[in-house]
Amino acid sequence: GGTVRIGPSRIIGMMGPSPALHTALHFENLQLEPILSGIWPHPVTGSADGNLDPIHIVGGELQSTGEINADIFDGALTLSHVGARGLFTALPVVHLNARWHHLNLALMTEGTPFGKIEGVLNGYAKKLEVSNGQLQRFDLLLDTVKTDDVPQKISVKAVDNIARLGGGQSPFAGVAGLFVSFFKEFPYRKIGVHATLENDVFRIHGTIRKDGKEYLVKRGFFSGVDVINQSRDNRVGFKDMLKRIKRITDSKGGPIVK
Numbered sequence: 001g002g003t004v005r006i007g008p009s010r011i012i013g014m015m016g017p018s019p020a021l022h023t024a025l026h027f028e029n030l031q032l033e034p035i036l037s038g039i040w041p042h043p044v045t046g047s048a049d050g051n052l053d054p055i056h057i058v059g060g061e062l063q064s065t066g067e068i069n070a071d072i073f074d075g076a077l078t079l080s081h082v083g084a085r086g087l088f089t090a091l092p093v094v095h096l097n098a099r100w101h102h103l104n105l106a107l108m109t110e111g112t113p114f115g116k117i118e119g120v121l122n123g124y125a126k127k128l129e130v131s132n133g134q135l136q137r138f139d140l141l142l143d144t145v146k147t148d149d150v151p152q153k154i155s156v157k158a159v160d161n162i163a164r165l166g167g168g169q170s171p172f173a174g175v176a177g178l179f180v181s182f183f184k185e186f187p188y189r190k191i192g193v194h195a196t197l198e199n200d201v202f203r204i205h206g207t208i209r210k211d212g213k214e215y216l217v218k219r220g221f222f223s224g225v226d227v228i229n230q231s232r233d234n235r236v237g238f239k240d241m242l243k244r245i246k247r248i249t250d251s252k253g254g255p256i257v258k
Helices: 105-109 156-165 174-182 238-250
Strands: 003-006 010-012 020-031 046-058 061-072 075-085 093-104 120-131 134-145 153-155 185-198 201-206 208-210 213-219 235-237
Touching (some): 201 213
Antiparallel strands (some): 003 020, 061 075, 093 120, 120 134, 201 235, 208 213
């Protein structure tokens, strides 16, 4: 669904040792649901428009100028600096930048193994690199913003999973776990996560700092649960992080209280 136009295109030095291709891609009303059907656990509506013009391919490296803008999850997603290297090798690397504004977290998380979160999300993914279907580099920011028309609530399951990703203990361990069975969700004031991946080392930090502590999730003014980053030097091998994520996606339910 939608239109993709290619060109105009030209080849320079076709018979030489390093030919160069100059072209462009134009996207019009590209429907996102069929593209994301194999990635997202539920149907996603939205469309994308934009231009990558020009695109230069020289010596196995692709560089582009322009942006692709998508209307998705009641917000906006922009892709830019789309490129690649090692195009003619066994493991080419695709890289890009992404930024998002005013995404509806409830639409994103409802029905996912992670747990439901309500709120509005801003953020970015800079220097994102993918090779052989695997992430190998990124600089990621997830930052909620309060709006008058969208409540800020987080499910017990999502709180527990954020703590797991941060490498900390569940906030529902011990006496606190006795109260979990009485609640399905909690209000929160802010969620702020800054994560990076480089040289197979994953780091995660909270962006909310108060009283010498670093928070991934800050509770509401009168009630809720804080998720504190227990280690300021929180680093882990990315393969270990993928194992954490797999445990979350394989989980059928939230924390169990006995």
